[in-house]
Amino acid sequence: MGVKGVLIEYGDILPLEEIFVDVGHQAGYTKSDRKLTEKAAKENEIEIIPLIQTFVISPCLNATYVLLQDLLQQTLDMHPNSNKIHIGCDEVMLNNVHDECYIKQMKKSERYIDHIQCIVNIVHQIRPGIRVLIWDDILRHDEFTKNDKLLNQLKGLVEPVSWNYVPTFHDYYKTLSAWKIYPKFFNNIWAASAFKAYPSLLYSLHILNTDEFLADNPFYDCETLMKSIGKYSQLYKLLPGISIYSSISSLFTVVSKIQNLLKLLYDTSPEYNRKYSFVRRYELDSQLTELKGFQNDLLSSKERLNHDLSNLYSKDIIDEWFDLYVIPIENQMYKAYIDFSPVFNITSWVRRPLI
The missing domain is CATH 3.20.20.80 (Glycosidases)
Incomplete structure (x- = not known):
C-alpha cells in the first residue's frame, strides 16, 4: 500500500x-x-x-x-x-x-x-x-x-x-x-x-x-x-501537534538540567558528608537556589505543555503523561530539599575523627 x-x-x-x-x-x-x-x-x-x-x-x-x-x-x-x-x-x-x-x-x-x-x-x-x-x-x-x-x-x-x-x-x-x-x-x-x-x-x-x-x-x-x-x-509548521512537540522539547531541556544538577548535588555532598554537615555550604546553598529556579522553569514548561496537550487530548491522557514523565523528577527535587535542608541547621562540629 x-x-x-x-x-x-x-x-x-x-x-x-x-x-x-x-x-x-x-x-x-x-x-x-x-x-x-x-x-x-x-x-x-x-x-x-x-x-x-x-x-x-x-x-x-x-x-x-x-x-x-x-x-x-x-x-x-x-x-x-x-x-x-x-x-x-x-x-x-x-x-x-x-x-x-x-x-x-x-x-x-x-x-x-x-x-x-x-x-x-x-x-x-x-x-x-x-x-x-x-x-x-x-x-x-x-x-x-x-x-x-x-x-x-x-x-x-x-x-x-x-x-x-x-x-x-x-x-x-x-x-x-x-x-x-x-x-x-x-x-x-x-x-x-x-x-x-x-x-x-x-x-x-x-x-x-x-x-x-x-x-x-x-x-x-x-x-x-x-x-x-x-x-x-x-x-510541519502547520501540523496541529507542532506546538506539543515544541513544548515537550522545552520541558525536557529543563528536566535534563535538573537531572544534571541533582547528580552534582549528590556527588559533591554524599550521605556521609550530609550526616556530619561536612559540606561546602556556600556552594550547596547556591546549587539549591539554582534548583529552585529550575523548579519554576519546570512549572512554566508544564503549564504551557498542559495547555497545548488539552487541544488534542483528554484530561486522563494528559494526567497519565505527566505522572510518567514529570512527577518523578518533581519527587526527586522534593527529596533533595529534604535531604539537604538539615545541613544548614548545624552550627557546630565535633572534633575529628567523626566516628
Whole structure:
C-alpha cells in the first residue's frame, strides 16, 4: 500500500452501541468524529484499515463469537470504504484456561487456527471479499511453521503481517524460517515496524526499528524524502501537534538540567558528608537556589505543555503523561530539599575523627 493507507487500532475508543455502550472510553471518538475521519480519508485517497483485537476472550465459548460478531459488525459499518480489516491475534497466550476448553479437546495450536477461521467466516458474512490481516508472531513458531497441515487451513483466508521489536529490522528476517515458508501458503505477506509498545521505555529501539524499516522499504523513496525536506520543513509548521512537540522539547531541556544538577548535588555532598554537615555550604546553598529556579522553569514548561496537550487530548491522557514523565523528577527535587535542608541547621562540629 505504501502511503495509501493507515492502520488504526481502536481499542476502546470506537463509538459502539448496544451491549458495548458502557465499555467505551468516555473521551473516545463520537459518530461525528468517525464520519469526519472517513470523509478526510476518502478525499485524500487513503484507506483506513481498522484493527480489532479478536483473541481477547476464551475461544472455547460460543458466546464469545456472538459478542465478536456484534463488535465486527459495528466496526465494519463505521468503515464503509475499507476493503481490509486487521483482526490482531498477536502476543496470544495459548492457554486452555476455561472449563469448556477441556470439553472441546483440541491442541492449543489447533484452537488458534480454529479461532481465526471462525473470525474470518464472521467477517466474510458481514462483508464478502474483504481481505483479513493478522499479526504473525504466533504463526512463526515451530509448532506452526513445521506443520503444513495447520498453515494450509489458513490458505486463502488471511494475510500475515510480520513485525519485530529488533532495532536491526531486516537482519531479523534473514534467519527467520517463517519468512521463507509463508509464500507456500499466503498470496500476500506484509511487514510492519514496531513504533511503540514493549519495551515501552526504550524508545531508541523503536526509532531504530522504524528507521531501518523505512530505509529499505521498496514503497518508500528516501531520496525523494531528502529532496523534499525543504518543503516538509514548512509543512510541519502547520501540523496541529507542532506546538506539543515544541513544548515537550522545552520541558525536557529543563528536566535534563535538573537531572544534571541533582547528580552534582549528590556527588559533591554524599550521605556521609550530609550526616556530619561536612559540606561546602556556600556552594550547596547556591546549587539549591539554582534548583529552585529550575523548579519554576519546570512549572512554566508544564503549564504551557498542559495547555497545548488539552487541544488534542483528554484530561486522563494528559494526567497519565505527566505522572510518567514529570512527577518523578518533581519527587526527586522534593527529596533533595529534604535531604539537604538539615545541613544548614548545624552550627557546630565535633572534633575529628567523626566516628
